[in-house]
Amino acid sequence: MPARSRLFRVNLGAELRTLRERTKMSTRTVAARLGTSPAWVSRTETGARYPTPEEVGALCHLYGATSEMCDLLTAKAESNDGSVINLPSHDQFADQLANVMLLETEAWRVTEYELALVPGLLQTADYARQIFATVQRPQAEIERMVSTRLGRQPLLSRPKGPELRFLLDEFVLRRLIGGPAVMREQLRKIASEADRPSVHVRVIPAAAGAHAGLDGTFAVYEFAAVETYVYLEYRKGGIFLADPEDTRRYVDVRDALWESALDEQASVELVGSLAEGLADD
Template sequence: MSARSRLFRVNLGAELRTLRERAEMSTRTVATRLGTSPAWVSRTETGARYPTPEEVAALCDLYGATGEMHDLLTAKAESNDGTTINLPSHDQFADQLANIMLLETEARRVTTCEIALVPGLLQTAEYARQMISTVNRPQSEIERRVATRIGRQAVLSRPNGPELRFLIDEFVLRRRIGGVRTMRGQLQKIMADSECPNVRVRVIPASAGAHPGLDGTFAIYEFAALETYVYLENRKGGIFVTDGNATQQYVESRDALWEAALGENESVELIDALVEGLIDD
């Protein structure tokens, strides 16, 4: 197993285990149905062995996973080099989130560049609820997603957690999502989170004009022993890229933006001024 795809191979096994548990099948039952051994099933789920696309398809069929889920997992099994993995968006499973959380757990440093919204790790529950509600979903699904997003924020204070860097365009902070009260709470949370020892927040000022981040939001995951991952998200889903030439371009953009942005103290001063400028209706 190559270093660059190890994380996704482990995650694929975790997804297969989740499907098995939802189907209420034991490893022994699966082994009997497929003519293999319980150890084969366990090793597949822990990432000790990497299944072929045909094996993943057989497991999906057994577990009743069809459509996009079936196609996604078999496509992951085909991504042997791990250089690019496409993740379609779908309300019935949280594959993107599962991979992101896995990377956040393993990374040495995470840098998020946002030009549209407050980064998820810094969002308040109300801000997150406003954004998640822009898509027509049942209220129970909205609340589940909000709770999951807030739960991810434990990484902000986790002992020996990654260094978390956030580059936020000034216009993100000026966009009043949910009204004055919601936005005031959101800006105050960013200032509070910036005090965590492993968190660094820099604002890209409006005066910066055109900058590399305007091409789109991206997140960079850097590791001690693995190659760098870049995550790109869009309306239809997301893409993880680990090809060295491609990721280097994003690293260079990140470095340029980090220098062009306001320093941490100046950024907090700007956010504080924006809070003071919010007047209740």
């Protein structure tokens, strides 16, 4: 079975379907209201056809969506090339990285909380290479993994891309990965990327002591209409949480950490000062 057929869609069509189902409307009712066919509605929701921004606006109006939600979905229709987002169904570990990348592409906001390492979207090649080399691997495999990781980073500058929020424990910045030169370059990259309007970095200072994020790292992916997803990564793989009761706990922790962390200006200043304080061996 092809990998993509094992995964279910959470793309724009799925979000439109969610809005329709909340109104208790059938595809036949929607078609009659818009002067189209039930097949048109169904194909739009399954991703067989990609709607125009005008069509999305009409559907949002029909479903009584908020103006904010309508703006988010219309922007997605304007910027998306029609590709779909997939998540694991039966095999939750299959195509793990591909699923993370697709989540990043389709979400309107992504928050990554890191307790130990710089998030992959912000890593330099040398920093990533050091991380992958901690496990015995052929050099060619390490280089392939580095290339794949860097291949995710155009998301940082994508027009109408998601809001990207990074919560970093201060010890992430102080852990000397690869030596002073590698770490200095890495810290400067974090500060540089934080200048982008869609990128927000906050640091939880060491002085904060015990906090709600000490249980481990996680990422939160938020969508306009469908439920929030949380990704938990561990040594042998990772899992996606979709149940609202489970994800709400992580969203609450995310919100608490975001409020208690240094503000963005102070965070970037700390990153910069740590970079300048690293002297070559």
